[in-house]
Amino acid sequence: MDKLFDFGLTGQLLAQPFVQTALLAAAVLGLVAGVLGPLIVTRRMSFAVHGTAELAFTGAAGALLLGIGVEYGALIGSVFAALLLGLLGARESDRDSVIGVILSFGLGVGVLLLTFYPGRASNKFGILIGQIVSIDTTNVVVLIIAAAVVLLVLAAIYRPLLFASVDPHVAAARGVPARLLSLVFAVLVGVATALGVQIVGSLLVVALMVTPAAAAVRITASPWRATLLAVLFAETAALGGIILSLAPGVPVSAFVTAISFLIYLVCRAIAYRRGRASRVNVPDVVAVPSV
Numbered sequence: 001m002d003k004l005f006d007f008g009l010t011g012q013l014l015a016q017p018f019v020q021t022a023l024l025a026a027a028v029l030g031l032v033a034g035v036l037g038p039l040i041v042t043r044r045m046s047f048a049v050h051g052t053a054e055l056a057f058t059g060a061a062g063a064l065l066l067g068i069g070v071e072y073g074a075l076i077g078s079v080f081a082a083l084l085l086g087l088l089g090a091r092e093s094d095r096d097s098v099i100g101v102i103l104s105f106g107l108g109v110g111v112l113l114l115t116f117y118p119g120r121a122s123n124k125f126g127i128l129i130g131q132i133v134s135i136d137t138t139n140v141v142v143l144i145i146a147a148a149v150v151l152l153v154l155a156a157i158y159r160p161l162l163f164a165s166v167d168p169h170v171a172a173a174r175g176v177p178a179r180l181l182s183l184v185f186a187v188l189v190g191v192a193t194a195l196g197v198q199i200v201g202s203l204l205v206v207a208l209m210v211t212p213a214a215a216a217v218r219i220t221a222s223p224w225r226a227t228l229l230a231v232l233f234a235e236t237a238a239l240g241g242i243i244l245s246l247a248p249g250v251p252v253s254a255f256v257t258a259i260s261f262l263i264y265l266v267c268r269a270i271a272y273r274r275g276r277a278s279r280v281n282v283p284d285v286v287a288v289p290s291v
Contacts, residue, residue, distance in 0.1 A: 013246040022135045025143050026199055026238035029208065032147045032192045033238075034231030035154065037213025038223060040189060042165045046210045048085055048186070051099040052193045054106035055081030057202035059194075060127045061113035070127065071142050074194040074202070081106065082190030086183035110202075129201035129251040143195050150188050157181055162223060199238070204253040208234050211260035215267035219274075233263045 013019050040049060059077020060070045081102055088098045114127075125131070154161075164171040164178040172178050189209070196205035212233030216226040241256030 009247045010243065014243070018135070019242070019246065021137060021140055022199070022242055023239060025135050025140050026242055027235060028140075028143055028147045029192075029195050029199055030235035030238040031231055032150055032195060033208040034212060034234040035151060035227055036189060036192050037209060037230040037234065038217060038226040039161065039165055039185065040210060041213045041217055042162075042223075043182075043185070045186075045189065046206065046214075047096065047099050049189060049193060049206050049209045051085065051103040051106070052078050052081040052186075052190050053197075053202045053205045054103045054110070055084075056106075056190075056194045056197050056205075057127060058106040058110035058113065060197050060202065061110040061117070064119070064127065065113050065117050069138070069142075070198060071139055071194065074197040075146065075191060077106070078190035078194040079187055080190075082186040082188075083183070086186040127197060127201065128203050129253045130197075130199050130204070130256075131201075131251075135198055139198060146191055146195060150191050153184065154188055157184060161185055199242075200253045200256050201251070204257055207253070207257040207260045208238060211257075211264050212237060215260075215264040218264075218267040218271040233260070237263065 014023075040046060056074040056078035059073035059075070059080070061073070062077070063070050063073025066073075084102055085095075085098060088102075160171070160176045161181045164176050164181055168178055193205055193209060196208055200208055213226070213230040215233055216229035220226050220229065237256050237259040240259050241252050241254075244255040244259075245252045
């Protein structure tokens, strides 16, 4: 317990360049995850994020085996998964089964590729649960460029995408290209998922992509407020997870998931209290006797 709250050691590590680089990367990832998250929740794509993360893991494992940047492999794998989900899971009735097929395929191939990797076991483990010491300036530059592209594209399609997400039938009747928007959004989610592989790991990236947004939509129905809260929650989880993990030297993902889950529980409690208060304050309807 003393090691967990060793503020002196934490302060020393925060002065290290590699930790500052990881914090910058986490801040960028938190921004992207927070902006995309409410739309992911609204469109019921949480399971799709997990499936995309598995192919991001496959791509990262292939990149590790080939000796190239893990971030590039994760990006290729996640975008490929997003395209498959967008094309094969166009019908809502097929979506869950398609995601399950892609998820199991990606995980199986990824494990196979890792068995051929002759390097250190920590590199293999880092793909699954994150490893901030592997994040360098090159990784951050790639992350910032990819994040900027995601946010710019999302800004261009946000209004019709939100319309199609909230009321798909009316949006389709008004000529909104819902299928094209779904495919583009799936690719954006794939890119964002790939960005989190080195920080949170492919297995737990859903903790940043979904949990903060799921917490935000519990306490507000406004898309803008939900987005702002999701960004705040994602930044808290990402940055707080890194800071808390420094002294004990444990994987970042353990603290990121714990913080995200705690925020979610607090938001559920707030929503529950609001619901009880609204039921208590509603006056009883008094029946008026007929004359």
